[in-house]
């Protein structure tokens with residue numbers, strides 16, 4: 001088992017008498033990508049603000065590499081790189097100058113390291129431009145570059161894929177995975193998009209109304225819930241429906257000419273084969289969403305923000 | 307310590323990366339050069355024959371005689387005339403001819419522009435922290451292995467460096483403009499002033515430099531005040547407004563309460579340190595030592611408040 005790099009101990013935050021975070025306890029290990037998942041207003045950003053010392057904890061502590069954020073902040077924060085909410089940079093300076101600015105605040109960051117992170121996030125052609133001319137995605141990349149300057153052991157990213165295009169998301173995802181795997185960095189990623197988390201994270205903690213309601217490794221979750229919802233477009237519908245009903249256990253319904261059912265991924269080829277053997281014309285088979293997402297929605301409830 | 311210097315480098319970099327800082331510098335340059343040109347043109351149209359001639363001794367003697375008779379006839383203006391009289395006598399005794407309008411007079415005249423520098427420094431002091439909140443960069447600034455106290459200190463020091471830079475710029479530019487337009491004169495040229503009823507003499511360079519610094523006391527206090535307000539309320543507009551209002555109305559406030567016993571504890575009764583060197587204090591029982599102590603006490607209160615709010619507060623979006 002890899003070492004624990006960050007530990008939350010009964011972390012609580014009360015703002016003006018209102019409990020926002022109600023006691024979080026969990027550990028994050030090196031080389032792990034931890035997803036911090038929750039609906040709007042769940043308390044993700046508040047938790048992250050406490051992790052990096054921007055907010056005082058009402059109760060509890062965060063321990064990073066053995067140093068308490070409360071009592072030895074400088075030693076603790078030395079190992080952390082973070083983006084909190086939007087990656088805001090000085091708009092009137094170039095991307096590179098912004099990095100120089102932050103590099104001066106941490107001992108041991110060289111010019112070469114700055115060039116290296118610029119290349120890492122793919123900004124080498126735009127690093128001399130002013131940040132005011134950057135797109136949101138470019139700013140997000142610069143934010144990640146800033147967080148990586150000092151080779152942190154813990155990387156905290158609050159909604160890092162916000163504003164990135166699909167190829168950008170994929171790049172960041174593979175980069176985060178590589179950081180964790182090759183350099184043993186513990187990465188904490190917050191998001192409210194589950195599908196994104198499934199691809200990126202090793203473990204997902206679900207937070208709602210300031211409480212951790214579930215914490216599970218993605219593999220386990222997927223094993224448990226590897227049934228997918230499937231949309232089938234085929235003709236004639238009646239015959240197709242009968243064949244599907246025989247093949248799967250769950251409920252089979254017909255919606256506007258499409259047959260909807262849940263099945264394991266492995267079952268799909270044989271179902272399609274049976275359909276073809278029964279001389280049904282198959283136009284499309286679409287797997288809509290994993291039931292992990294259903295589980296997530298069940299857990300957090302689809303209701304309004306408290 | 308070395309990272310304190312890095313922090314200051316950062317603040318200066320951010321300051322001079324902003325267009326507004328350069329606009330401020332240009333503003334001062336326009337004022338100084340504009341004033342020089344105006345005086346030059348104005349002076350050429352009126353008589354510029356005030357230059358001391360060969361016979362300056364006779365001229366001064368004649369002036370003194372005239373003053374003497376005036377004083378006998380009209381005792382009302384005695385004190386002012388007496389000063390001129392004594393200065394003239396000092397010149398005659400020590401063989402110091404009066405000089406015409408030269409570079410040093412222009413440099414002295416430009417002391418008035420320190421009020422513009424005060425305004426600009428107030429703006430910088432009020433923005434240096436409030437802007438970090440406005441831009442949202444405060445979050446990335448504070449999550450470094452550096453204490454908030456140190457960051458605050460670096461910001462305040464940067465404001466002081468900015469003010470000093472501006473003062474130096476004003477002094478040098480008015481010197482250069484003055485030398486170009488009105489002729490150069492030695493920095494050792496004697497400057498005469500009255501103190502405790504006796505004529506004193508100091509090198510003009512020393513005198514002007516001291517005057518610039520003494521005139522900056524108000525600047526320092528108001529900039530620190532603006533720095534504190536903007537740190538507490540995270541709002542630069544509010545800080546600029548209140549600081550400028552107080553700066554403008556400071557003297558009125560003091561004279562309004564002048565007869566109260568506690569008037570001498572008002573900040574503005576103590577900001578004019580010049581009064582101890584070349585004049586009479588607005589409130590009679592003030593001494594230099596007392597004023598300096600009061601100023602330091604105010605500085606401590608302002609900086610202390612800024613520190614408490616900056617280091618203790620949660621950083622949120624609100």
Ligand SMILES: Nc1ncnc2c1ncn2[C@@H]1O[C@H](COP(=O)(O)OP(=O)(O)OP(=O)(O)O)[C@@H](O)[C@H]1O
Nearest residue numbers: 015020039040041042043044045046047192622624
């Ligand atoms: N300064 C504050 N004062 C009062 N309440 C606050 C403050 N900051 C946050 N909250 C409350 O704390 C709760 C959690 O907010 P937080 O920003 O942590 O949510 P989040 O999980 O990051 O949501 P999102 O997905 O929208 O970013 C919200 O209910 C919010 O109203």
Ligand SMILES: [Mg+2]
Nearest residue numbers: 044045085158
């Ligand atoms: Mg958030």
